[in-house]
Amino acid sequence: MTARSAAFVTLLLTAAAVAQRDAAPAPPRLVVLCSVDQLAAWVFANAEPHLAADGGFRRLLRDGARFLDCRYEHACTETGPGHATIGTGVPARVHGIVRNQWWTLEPGKDGRPGKLTYCVETPMPGLADLPEGKDRGAARLLVPTFAASLEAHVAGSKVASVSWKDRSAILMAGEEAGIALWFENSTGRLVTNTAWVEATPAWLTQFNADKSIDGYFGWTWDRCAGPDAYAGLVDDRPYEAVHGNGRKQRTLPQPVDGGLQAPGSAFYAQAYASPVGNTMVRLAAEAAVRGMDLGSDAVPDLLCVSFSSTDSIGHAYGPDSVEARDALLRLDQELARLWTFCDERVGKGRWAVFLTADHGVAPTPEWAKANGVDAGRGTIFTFVKAAMESALRERFGAPPEGRKYVAHVGEGSCYFDEELLAARGGDVDATRLQMARVAAAAAKKVRGIGDAFATADLLTPTLVRDELRECLAQALCPGRAGDVQVVVKPYWLDGMTTGAHGTPHPYDRQVVGLAMGPGIPAGVRFAQRITPGFGVALFAAMLEVPRPVTSAETLPAGLLGTR
């Protein structure tokens, strides 16, 4: 090579390097972990043709990446476990939030050990001016969140986490980081407590003083789109709940007033079960960004935001209802507003978002049945508890007067009375396994139950691993997950709530997964399976900070270009 051609090649290489450097965008100043409570992949797919061209979802689909297979590794598809995964990047087996509530040996009302414990219940003083926020915290979360990692590794980084539900805001951010904020139905106020701050920040005091929520008192919830957007959906179905305004009606339009003359707790509760709840969460998120000055400089900040009302509405009217469709179309507009707010506040191309859901949802059994599948509902776990108890008595003899072998069955788990277990003497684990196998066999005979396993059997590595056993195992955290795992049949629901979730079935585990931000190609689809904890892996890579917990999750090739 001559000197002249060598110089030419060098010039080309330099030009290429410069072009590449220009192509690698600056890292985002604000990253947004966004959760839409209960947004199953199938619900999103059904609504997609009806999403507006200027809506927030359409913008993510057009300008960002879509993950076609975003699913939970764990079987415990509930709000607490899901948000903990979104915040930490790992399944329930690792982060420890195995259910919204689980049986613990903490003293119950009768003083004896044993009570159902809420996932974010913890003794914690409230703030003097926001006392209703007391006794909530993330002490039961066993691993750090991405928020904690960000604050630990990037000096000056700030975090805000906002939701209607306490557990959503708290478990996405954890306790070490920033501030978690949620709404209380009793007062309609946005609250936090001394786990995060010593005094109420001025911006939060102002937000509550503004009483924006009361501006929606008496607002009429009606369909926001034309008839095509609701084609095939029936509004008046006998198994839907009535709207919470005392009028005993289950169709739109409905006034949102809680049946009151002036704003009060019944109004705030109805607001939560209407699109107003999502509007308030969007306003609160914007207030937090402004109040804490997030995304305003080169030091990256994190906003966690979870829209809860989609879940409340899905439970009350069903995911296949006019109300649920309408709430999603309205949320689409709220998301568009939030993205525009980020453009204006942080700068276009200077912020990133990963949007997913804490869990999916089952079609209402009545709707599923009308569509020709085996489906049903009932107080299934009550029957399971009785069946287990009688099988255990038959095999092991009657327990002392007034006592029961089975302390609790709910949300797919059975817990034995630990005192009775210990009183039998000998090898407690061997007895536990024996009892669990007897109880599981009894549960399997109950109508609506698809399968049941002794927890210890699921943890034994020699067993055949199929997807069901694998995702059940991913929900097992020692000391929390119970002694028997019970799985309802597909499309069968425990309880009389119109719509529900919480099973290992695909409709509960597969959720929406969308990302947009600097370096993410526009309009691409990825078939590689990701989990809803993917936002942690994505933002860790974008901001070059360590993930809080080692996870196996990898970024699909081509997602972040040259990074």
Ligand SMILES: [Zn+2]
């Ligand atoms: Zn729910």
